[in-house]
Amino acid sequence: MNAPRRTKFYLDKQNKKWLGVCSGIADYTGLDVTLVRIGLVVLTLLGGFPWTLIAYWVAAWMAPVKPHELYGQDLEEAKFWQGVRANPTRTARDVRSRFRDIDRRLADVETYVTSSNSRLAQEIEQLR
Incomplete structure (x- = not known):
């Protein structure tokens, strides 16, 4: 069995509020999940209403769920892989x-x- 790729975008179901898209974006980019969620709400309210929700649903539909093996990494390792992605x-x-x-x-x-x-x-x- 192949090891999960650490440079791929995953839905973060353990830290989700709704479908795990915002927590997945936060995990992928290294941003605070609260900032990502607030940014999504602000973008939606400032005129991106149907498109942000459509993009959210498409991301939730297309992105795979984060494998359990990737939840156990320490903070330094997570920062390293975020740097690799960036x-x-x-x-x-x-x-x-x-x-x-x-x-x-x-x-x-x-x-x-x-x-x-x-x-x-x-x-x-x-x-x-």
């Missing part, structure tokens, strides 16, 4: 930057440990 190139660049930083710090640790540091050598000998 700008995949920037996210890949950020990941490469993090790996370069980790690699640099590991090289610094390796240099420190393998250098001729007599104090460090004495501390290691005392631990034995």
